[in-house]
Amino acid sequence: MEDASSARESAPNLTTLYIAMMTIGMGQTVVFAILPMLGRELALDEIVFSIPALGWEFAPREMAITSLSALTALIFSLAAPFWGRLSDRFGRKPIIIFGLVGYTVGTLTFNGAAQIGLSGLIGGVALYLLLLVTRVFHAVIMSAATPASSAYVVDVTTLHDRVKGIGKLNAFNQVGSMVGPALAWFVGIHFLAPMYLQAAITLFAAFLVWRMLPATSSHKTRDPNQQRLSYFDPRFRGFILVGFSMFTMLGMVQQTLGFYYQDILHLESVQAAKLFSMAMVISSAAMLVAQFVVVQRFKGLPIGLVKLGLPFSLIGYLMIANADSLPLLLSAMLFFGLGMGMAGPGYSASATLVVESHEQGGLAGLLGSAAGMGFVVGPIAGGFLYRWDPSLPYWVASGVMLFVIVGVWRLSGRLRAAVAE
Numbered sequence: 311m312e313d314a315s316s317a318r319e320s321a322p323n324l325t326t327l328y329i330a331m332m333t334i335g336m337g338q339t340v341v342f343a344i345l346p347m348l349g350r351e352l353a354l355d356e357i358v359f360s361i362p363a364l365g366w367e368f369a370p371r372e373m374a375i376t377s378l379s380a381l382t383a384l385i386f387s388l389a390a391p392f393w394g395r396l397s398d399r400f401g402r403k404p405i406i407i408f409g410l411v412g413y414t415v416g417t418l419t420f421n422g423a424a425q426i427g428l429s430g431l432i433g434g435v436a437l438y439l440l441l442l443v444t445r446v447f448h449a450v451i452m453s454a455a456t457p458a459s460s461a462y463v464v465d466v467t468t469l470h471d472r473v474k475g476i477g478k479l480n481a482f483n484q485v486g487s488m489v490g491p492a493l494a495w496f497v498g499i500h501f502l503a504p505m506y507l508q509a510a511i512t513l514f515a516a517f518l519v520w521r522m523l524p525a526t527s528s529h530k531t532r533d534p535n536q537q538r539l540s541y542f543d544p545r546f547r548g549f550i551l552v553g554f555s556m557f558t559m560l561g562m563v564q565q566t567l568g569f570y571y572q573d574i575l576h577l578e579s580v581q582a583a584k585l586f587s588m589a590m591v592i593s594s595a596a597m598l599v600a601q602f603v604v605v606q607r608f609k610g611l612p613i614g615l616v617k618l619g620l621p622f623s624l625i626g627y628l629m630i631a632n633a634d635s636l637p638l639l640l641s642a643m644l645f646f647g648l649g650m651g652m653a654g655p656g657y658s659a660s661a662t663l664v665v666e667s668h669e670q671g672g673l674a675g676l677l678g679s680a681a682g683m684g685f686v687v688g689p690i691a692g693g694f695l696y697r698w699d700p701s702l703p704y705w706v707a708s709g710v711m712l713f714v715i716v717g718v719w720r721l722s723g724r725l726r727a728a729v730a731e
Contacts, residue, residue, distance in 0.1 A: 324463065324475070326522040328482035330410060331459055333508075333515040335486025336493070337413055337452075339594070340504050341379070343494040343587045346568030347579040348501055349375030352427045357438055373693035374438060376565045378445050383561065383685030385449035390682060394457035394675020395538065398668060402462035403525045409455025410516035416448025417509040421502045428501065453682070457674035464662055464670040465526045472659055474606055480655045481601035491587035491594070497580055539665070539672040541680070546673065548721045549661040550680045552616070555714045556653060557681040559623075559707040561688025563630070563646070566696050566703050573700055575636060585636065592640055593647035600651025611663075613722050615656030620718060623649030624711045631704035660725060 349355060354374045360367035370377070397405040423444045427437040459479065467475035493504035541550050567589070572582035600619070608615055626646030633639045658677060665673050695702040 324466070324478070326518050327406070327459055327462060328478060330406060330455065330515045330519050330523075331479050332482045332486035332489070333410070333512045334413070334452075334455055334459075335483035335594075336490035337417070337486075337508050337512060339486070339490035339590055340493045340508050342564045343491040343568070343583060343590055344497065344501070344504060345379065346372075346375060346565070346586075347497075347572070347583045348424065349378070350579055351501060352424065352437060352441075353433060354438055354441075357434055359435065370693075372566070372569055372696055373690065376689035376693035378441060379561070379565050380686045380689040381442055382445045382449040383682045383689070385446050385682075386453040387679040387682030387686060389450050389453040390457050390678035391539075391672065391675035393454040394461060394671040394673070394678070396454075396671075397458040397461055397674075398671035401525055402458045402465065402671070403519065403523055405454045405458035406462065406523070407516050407519050409452050409458065410512055410519065412451025412454060413448070414509045414513040414516070416444070416452050417505050417512070420444040420448055421505055421509075424502055453678070457671065457678045460658065460674040460678070461671040462526060464674070472612075472662060476612075476655050476659045476662075478601070478606075480658065481598055481605070481651075485594070485598055489594075491590035494583050494587035497583055539669055539676055541676060545664040546661040546676075548717070548724065549657065550676065552714060552718060552721065553657050553677060553680040554684050554687075555710060555717075556620075556623075556650075556657065557684030558688040558691070559627070559684075559710055560650065561685035562692035562695075562703050562707055563627070563688075565689035566692040566700075567630070569696060570630070570700055571639065574634065574639075589640055589643045593643040593650075596644050596647025597651030597654070600648050601655060604652055605655050611722070611725060612656040612659035613718065613725050615652045616660070616718050617715075617722060619649040619652030619654075619656065620711060620715045621649070622646070623653065624708060624715070625649075627704050627708040627711060631701045631708060660721075663725065 349372075355371050356369075357374050358367055358369045393405055393409070420441070423437075423440045426432055426440070432440065460476065463475040463479050464472060490508070493507055496503040496507060541547065568582065568586045571577065571586045571589070572579070575582070575585070577585065604618075605615060622645050626642045626644075626649060629638060629642030629645060633642055661673060661677060662670060691706075692703040695706060
């Protein structure tokens with residue numbers, strides 16, 4: 311890691327990286343805000359898979375829509391460790407740029423497939439498979455940016471400032487998460503207009519990174535016989551499990567909440583997209599407050615932020631499960647946002663304390679992969695549970711969160727002991 315003076319000299323230049331992470335956050339949430347309603351417009355919830363010769367058929371309903379996000383997250387979780395290791399070898403900057411440009415290209419590809427469906431040229435299973443292919447392509451290349459960005463911050467910050475640096479990175483990501491759903495208002499022009507606009511913004515961010523972000527040194531001198539980091543490494547496997555659980559519940563909520571708004575409040579698709587975007591803005595604003603106010607002033611090990619934030623998320627899940635009106639739903643998203651705003655950067659920073667500098671890229675990839683895998687399981691589980699009862703995903707999330715809170719308290723003692731050694 312660079313010394314403290316180098317870190318301070320590099321810090322002002324992180325603004326460009328923060329802008330890039332903001333655009334990534336925008337891209338994530340604009341999809342969450344639009345995809346449920348877009349999927350219904352494309353009649354994906356009416357698809358029936360069948361094998362007539364066997365007399366077998368299956369109607370996935372909302373699961374057909376949530377599976378698009380689940381597949382994206384699966385590919386992200388598989389690709390992120392690769393990109394993290396590649397950034398260790400070739401430096402962070404080129405991998406970040408590749409991911410940002412890849413996001414733009416992938417989004418345009420997906421939009422093209424969706425436009426074919428909206429035009430009625432193809433539909434049903436054929437359209438669904440086309441959309442799946444474009445989401446896979448999108449996820450493979452865009453997944454480069456996130457682990458490389460996290461590792462970049464670790465490279466240029468001191469141990470003392472690491473949680474603040476990662477907190478700011480997450481905070482700007484949440485600024486994007488707040489702005490992203492606001493783009494959903496452009497569905498009044500065209501259902502795909504928000505994502506076309508987002509693709510242009512991300513391409514501009516890639517240009518800024520190329521022109522303004524200083525390059526960092528790679529770690530080509532590390533021991534070539536060193537084994538790759540594993541999810542089961544005893545140094546950080548507990549954090550991997552906590553992150554997977556957190557983001558599974560997050561994915562389950564975010565990918566079913568659009569349906570929940572439409573069904574509980576009895577809304578048309580466009581109106582539901584607008585109100586859901588309002589909820590996501592409130593949640594993201596709460597995350598932003600938590601990360602700029604609480605995280606930047608927090609003293610102590612970063613896992614303390616996880617212990618502080620998860621109870622807020624639990625309250626949010628319980629409120630959503632019992633919600634029957636718009637004010638209660640919006641209030642729930644406020645609590646949920648505060649909780650994730652504290653727990654997210656705490657989780658990301660805690661594991662970095664137990665690995666070496668040349669392992670940070672690989673670790674960032676694994677942490678991103680755990681989060682991505684959560685977004686694989688979460689949307690599928692949420693779609694399945696939603697079929698049984700609209701509130702069931704949020705009751706299940708509440709129960710899981712109780713176990714996670716207990717696990718985090720146990721991890722806290724182990725981390726203190728490891729740092730003290």
